[in-house]
Amino acid sequence: MATLDLNAINKSFGAAKVLHDISLAIKDKEFVVFVGPSGCGKSTLLRIIAGLEEATSGQIVIGGTDVSTANPVDRGISMVFQSYALYPHLSVYENIAFPLRVQKMDSAELDSRVQKAAGILQLTDKLHLKPGQLSGGQRQRVAIGRSIVRNPKVFLFDEPLSNLDAALRGDMRVELSQLHRNLDATMVYVTHDQVEAMTMADRIVVLNAGRVEQFGSPMELYHHPATKFVASFIGQPNMNLIPARVAGVDGSGVMVELDGGHRMALPVASTTVNKGDKVEVGIRPEHVSMGDSGLDISVNVLERLGGTSITYGTIGNGTRFCAALPGDAPIEEGRNLTLSVAPENCHVFDANGDVLRRQAAPEMVA
């Protein structure tokens, strides 16, 4: 197994520049997820690591060896594709054995490797079937089987779960996490689904418009998003962003006046803003509670999910606000509601979208 280092990767398609100076250091045995909206360049980056695309400039180092110009097979990677890319005319056995057949491995060794992979993925009794006879989850496992028989240093996954239905996706998430533990392998996983990223990753790379917005552990991204983009991308439902103005600055934090006039003293780094600056205050829906004083919200839509009630409404001059409240909270659509929020749970973003670092950091789960 191995480390994976990307040094200043750039990629252009003609005049369109899709990746800007991507540098990442991925540790041995780490499960790293590239996440971002469609078109952010995450799949292109993965294909560059795989060797299916050539970077315009930059360097790829796997396990200490520069593989920037090497063929995929010589990089020690294997890849699982979004469509699984199983060979429909070959049996499950031959699909899994394909990379070994290419190597012209002798049949005893080949058989033991295929059987081992099939055992890990619970495919032993499916080996004689064709991919067309398998369910979506089983096909996914065959694709993974094909990627593990070669004992690669780094596994690459390109949105492998996006073709599955929601229930199966949940199961496969757990299976993939277990697989990662069993194989003790370095894995890079691309998805647009922040839930997949949060649940499976050791560390997450958030990409936006071809740039790395932030690289950190899931809870680091959740508690300390570096930018407004990361803040709104991570977390479900999305973080509320309320336009605000800096009403005062002192050593302990920033006094902001939210849209609607509510004032709050927030304990964040205050060196980069001045009184009068426009900022945005980020409040996660799950960080509000019903109270007597605080934000006044008029409720438009209420979704009772059982355990929680998701409340959509507006505050101030029509700024949209979403709150996640207890399931039985006494709320009605069309009524007004007062929500209180702890100042230490608020995020502040300057006009560029960069965060003012929170001083009172909550306990972090590593």
Added chain:
Amino acid sequence: MMDRYTKLQMVGIYVCIAVFLTFILLPFFEMFMASLRPLEHLFRSPYQFWSDDFSFDAYKQMWVTVPLLGRYIFNSIYISFMVTGLTMIFVVPAAYAYARLQFPFKNLSLGLFLGVNMFTGAVLLIPLYRVLRTMGLLNTYWAMIVPGVAFLIPTGIWLLRSYLEKIPRELEEAAFVDGASRLYTLRRVVLPLAVPGLIVVGVAVFIGAYAQQFLFAITFNQTRELQPLPAGLYEFIGYQSVTWNEMMAAALVGVLPVMVIFLFLQKYLVAGLTAGAVKE
């Protein structure tokens, strides 16, 4: 399955099919009828659609009238198979290259191939004659095979290319990531998936080869033993009379092997057109 047509529409559809089939099959029917009649009945006036003295005599007599008939039928099939085989050998790698690789003048050359199709062989007969003479191929099987291959390659490339393009690129990328070379991928992944397409192209080329050999045979070949059936049929035209009934019988018998092949391949053709080998 849901019946998407009303009764009236179904009637209309079948009427149209019937008219269409009549146009296509009537000549064959007339050939068959002519082959059954004694020769003098063919010129009887008024024309009699039905006679009582139908017989299969012509099917026996034709082997006597033209002793080399069996040879001609064999030649036809042999030339067509050779043309088909050689064409496929050229078409498969070329179509794959056009479907997947980037190279200079790709679209221009594809357009040129299509352009070549617009010339019938007849326009190029004289230059072709000179070429074949220079190469010493006149009056051999190759005189009929080589031009046949040359004229069918463009069609083959166009047909197969569009089929190969439908095979998901990810399959080839997966093979590439696993270390397979282009040729290995072509052999182990692409061609097995393209079998229905290969059959379609093969059949199209075979038909083309069968149809075009007449022209090349009468111009580039004087050796009687090498003539294919369409040229051999000329021998039924005698000095005094044309034995039409035997000629029709011979033509039908000559077409028969091809028809049998088609009956067998038909299900592949239909399967190739309906069920994609790959789930998209």
